[in-house]
Amino acid sequence: MDVTTRIGVVMNGVTGRMGYRQHLLRSVLAIREQGGVPLSDGRRVLLEPVLVGRGATKLRELARRHDVEHWSTDLDTVLGDPRWQVYFDAQLTSVRHKAVVAAIEAGKHLYTEKPVAETARQVVELARLADAAGLRHGVVHDKLFLPGLLKLKRLVDAGFFGRVLSVRGEFGYWVFEGDGQSAQRPSWNYRKQDGGGVVVDMFCHWNYVLENLFGRVRAVTAKAVTHIPRRWDERGEPYEATADDAAYGIFELDGGIIAQVNSSWAVRVHRDELVEFQVDGTEGSAVAGLWGCRVQHRSMTPKPVWNPDVPTTERFRDQWAEVPDNAVFDNGFKAQWEQFIRSVAGDGEHPYDFYAGARGIRLAEAGLRSSAEGRRVELEEIAP
Incomplete structure (x- = not known):
């Protein structure tokens, strides 16, 4: 043969x-x-x-x-x-x-x-x-093949979280306007007429990440904005940014799970990686990025007490354990x-x-509709 x-x-x-x-x-x-x-x-x-x-x-x-x-x-x-x-x-x-x-x-x-x-x-x-x-x-x-999310999937499959309650995601970084320093993204990303916009770009990703890790997205409430209205293209010419450069979304998933994801090209990074997801469940929590994933089990969860009159001395990040690679992760x-x-x-x-792809663009469409109309939008089913 x-x-x-x-x-x-x-x-x-x-x-x-x-x-x-x-x-x-x-x-x-x-x-x-x-x-x-x-x-x-x-x-x-x-x-x-x-x-x-x-x-x-x-x-x-x-x-x-x-x-x-x-x-x-x-x-x-x-x-x-x-x-x-x-x-x-x-x-x-x-x-x-x-x-x-x-x-x-x-x-x-x-x-x-x-x-x-x-x-x-x-x-x-x-x-x-x-x-x-x-x-x-x-x-x-x-994104499903990122080492951090592969580790997160491992935790989900092992039942580490118990009942998942919520997911919080932070994605983004500061993309320079293109005048003083060159932009890290192409100018078409910021023109709606050319298919640009962070909602169209990122909500498609968030849909398959949430769907394959936690459950189908059933409804969305979102706010899409253009924080930086004027940018400079690859030739150094100014142009009007007609597409959204940031979006703030709340996604309702199967099983009552609530996901909140912020996506922005107008945010300065104060986290360990350019994207991070925190998952909280009844039995444990995890924070996953592109590469790393840290966990805190219920049995090891400390008991913080709110007291604004006394400086906080606890090092909360030190109370989490790193999930080992235990594998070689390919591109x-x-x-x-x-x-x-x-x-x-x-x-x-x-x-x-393509049906999974359609669910992704459907979420982007619903997110833009939610932002424009100021309301929660339920998603219609898409399947073969």
């Missing part, structure tokens, strides 16, 4: 920061370097990428630099070639829908950055089209690529499909 299988992957949008760094360099090329994706029957799936985009010069240079044989500026021709079985899209969300439809019509399995499309309705339509064509479909869900983007490729090869399922 041949121990290797080859799958050709169309990679559209790899000249962008995320498409290049995380998906091409640290995922597909890293999988190539390790000799493919291992399957449960002992075979390995070798990935052969073709780089697609609008700029021939950039594509040619990327292909030369990383010893990639194939590249093209003609997506239609590439989709018509049977050598390529998987279509990946890391373009701007505003142009992704048309390309994904073309890939479905060409019979390609689908894996995309999030959000899959601009509306939940569009994503559900794409999912149903792909189902009807018998195609696998998946959406990025990298999250690479891990999810391997998960999707295994499903294409018939080796297991891929639960983070």
Whole structure:
């Protein structure tokens, strides 16, 4: 039996920061370097990428630099070639829908950055089209593979928390306006007309994190704001920031769990990591970040007493224990690529499909509606 299988992957949008760094360099090329994706029957799936985009010069240079044989500026021709079985899209969300439809019509399995499309309705339509064509479909869900959240999942599965009561999340950092110091994020992130906004960007992540760790989100109350109304783009030109740069959300989950998550590109960091989640339960609590996870069990919980007239001498952070790694954690983007490729090869399922992606953009839509109307918004069910 041949121990290797080859799958050709169309990679559209790899000249962008995320498409290049995380998906091409640290995922597909890293999988190539390790000799493919291992399957449960002992075979390995070798990935052969073709780089697609609008700029021939950039594509040619990327292909030369990383010893990639194939590249093209003609997506239609590439989709018509049977050598390529998987279509990946890391373009701007505003142009992704048309390309994904073309890939479905060409019979390609689908894996995309999030959000899959601009509306939940569009994503559900794409999912149903792909189902009807018998195609696998998946959406990025990298936060689930962060070492800190993998440790948190370990605690949830072990019943460490007892009954989970609440989740509190803090995400963000100060993104410079772009005049005195260069901005750390591209300018389109701050233009609503280009698909920008922290709600659209981050609520999709929070949906799958909350859903897969604690339960489905059933309702949301949110406030989205634009704290910094004027920024400077990559050419040093000022522009009006029309998209929200911060959002403050309350999410109601299955089982009565309440999650509060603040997301901001206008906050200065005073925490150990750029994102942290505190989970409180009847039997214990945990604080998880990108890498670390600390716990405090009920039996070891101190008894603080409120007294504003006396200085606090307790070192509360020292009362928590660090959760050990007990494993080697791979790059999250690479891990999810391997998960999707295994499903294409018939080796297991891929639960983070377009329907999961639709639930993410549905939460973003509901969050924006809640903010605009000043009310709690219940979420409609989305399922195959």
